[in-house]
Amino acid sequence: DNYRQTHYQLFFDTKFNDNLVFNTAVFYTKGKGYYEQYKADEKYSKYNLPNPVFGSNTLTNSDFISQLWLDNDFYGNIFSLQYKKDNTQFTAGGAVTNYEGNHFGKLIWASNGLPDPEHKWYDLDASKTDINTYAKWQQKIVQHWSTFLDAQFRNVQYSITGFRDNPTLVINTAYDFFNPKAGLSYNRNGWNAYISYSIGNKEPNRDDFEAGTAQLPRPEQLKDLEIGIEKRKAKYNWSVTGYYMNYKNQLVLTGKINDAGAYTRTNIPKSYRMGAELQAAATIVKWLKIEGNLTISRNKVKNFSEYIDDYDLGVQKTNSYLLPDIAFSPAVIAGSTISLLPVKNTEINLIGKYVSKQYLDNTQNENRKLNSFYTQDTRIAYTFKKAFIKEAA
Numbered sequence: 001d002n003y004r005q006t007h008y009q010l011f012f013d014t015k016f017n018d019n020l021v022f023n024t025a026v027f028y029t030k031g032k033g034y035y036e037q038y039k040a041d042e043k044y045s046k047y048n049l050p051n052p053v054f055g056s057n058t059l060t061n062s063d064f065i066s067q068l069w070l071d072n073d074f075y076g077n078i079f080s081l082q083y084k085k086d087n088t089q090f091t092a093g094g095a096v097t098n099y100e101g102n103h104f105g106k107l108i109w110a111s112n113g114l115p116d117p118e119h120k121w122y123d124l125d126a127s128k129t130d131i132n133t134y135a136k137w138q139q140k141i142v143q144h145w146s147t148f149l150d151a152q153f154r155n156v157q158y159s160i161t162g163f164r165d166n167p168t169l170v171i172n173t174a175y176d177f178f179n180p181k182a183g184l185s186y187n188r189n190g191w192n193a194y195i196s197y198s199i200g201n202k203e204p205n206r207d208d209f210e211a212g213t214a215q216l217p218r219p220e221q222l223k224d225l226e227i228g229i230e231k232r233k234a235k236y237n238w239s240v241t242g243y244y245m246n247y248k249n250q251l252v253l254t255g256k257i258n259d260a261g262a263y264t265r266t267n268i269p270k271s272y273r274m275g276a277e278l279q280a281a282a283t284i285v286k287w288l289k290i291e292g293n294l295t296i297s298r299n300k301v302k303n304f305s306e307y308i309d310d311y312d313l314g315v316q317k318t319n320s321y322l323l324p325d326i327a328f329s330p331a332v333i334a335g336s337t338i339s340l341l342p343v344k345n346t347e348i349n350l351i352g353k354y355v356s357k358q359y360l361d362n363t364q365n366e367n368r369k370l371n372s373f374y375t376q377d378t379r380i381a382y383t384f385k386k387a388f389i390k391e392a393a
Helices: 206-210
Strands: 002-015 020-043 061-085 088-110 119-142 145-160 171-188 191-202 220-232 236-257 263-285 288-301 304-310 315-321 332-340 346-355 373-382 384-386 389-392
Touching: 145 206, 206 263
Parallel strands: none
Antiparallel strands: 002 020, 020 061, 061 088, 088 119, 119 145, 145 171, 171 191, 191 220, 220 236, 236 263, 263 288, 288 332, 304 315, 332 346, 346 373, 384 389
């Protein structure tokens, strides 16, 4: 990749009184760059070029090197007003942002020659406007008990004038979302317990439209229930969180890869993810600390149908699956870190990670999977401090 991004930011904060604070920021990000791609034995017509003629020979194919460019501008304003007094906290805010991207491709070389040394075979624009407002309220009800309530409104607008491999696909669409969340928590003597319920909506990415499926991607909706408990002491802590995430039109990976090496996604009408996340850490002695985490989950598609082309009969075959695993969703993820401090300013970390098997599509086919794996890393760090250097490692 040959890509450069420059960020400009301006912040403003003011405190009206001990209870009321306002902050805002405007920003502008300029990005521009490309990556090069080599394609062998492709047609000139694919790049909107005439076939070159050499004497009596007309050439239709060549090897090509292209540069795929992105020239983009991202700018906007974010703001919030925060009120805090006694047992009440209230925050209201929002953001207005706009993204403008120009996607174009240049041919810079062909084995059989180019009529134009820097021919553009596509030049397409895309923009995304995101306007959102939110309010967050936290209230201590009685001793040790608190509640919270969040609400967000979002408006997202896409304007896309085509894609490199599908220049006639024009997207002009808008989404309106309401995302609420509510919860209750309990805190006492190092114990913390909570329960929360939320509804979240999210628009498809530009890449999801670019996948070029027969039906345009739909926005996702998630209904999430979480229950957690945590204990914290000076020398140890642990927590357990259980969750149930019920999806409508979840965008999941299909296993298909586009020509840029990126995975494509598709909507699944009904699916869910449920499981438990466990975390613990303990200081055994001054020079030994142990940390670990474990996630056990069940990630399922509800009644998945797979369509396969039968070229002999000219029809599509349908295979139905009852509750197959969601692609690229391992059922078990675990990690551990053992930290040793043998001498002053020296730390040794033994880092382990385990990931169970994952399927490459939503059929739970044992022939299309990534096997489980375990990795073990060792990291040694020595920190030294000198008068002319505050700290280095």
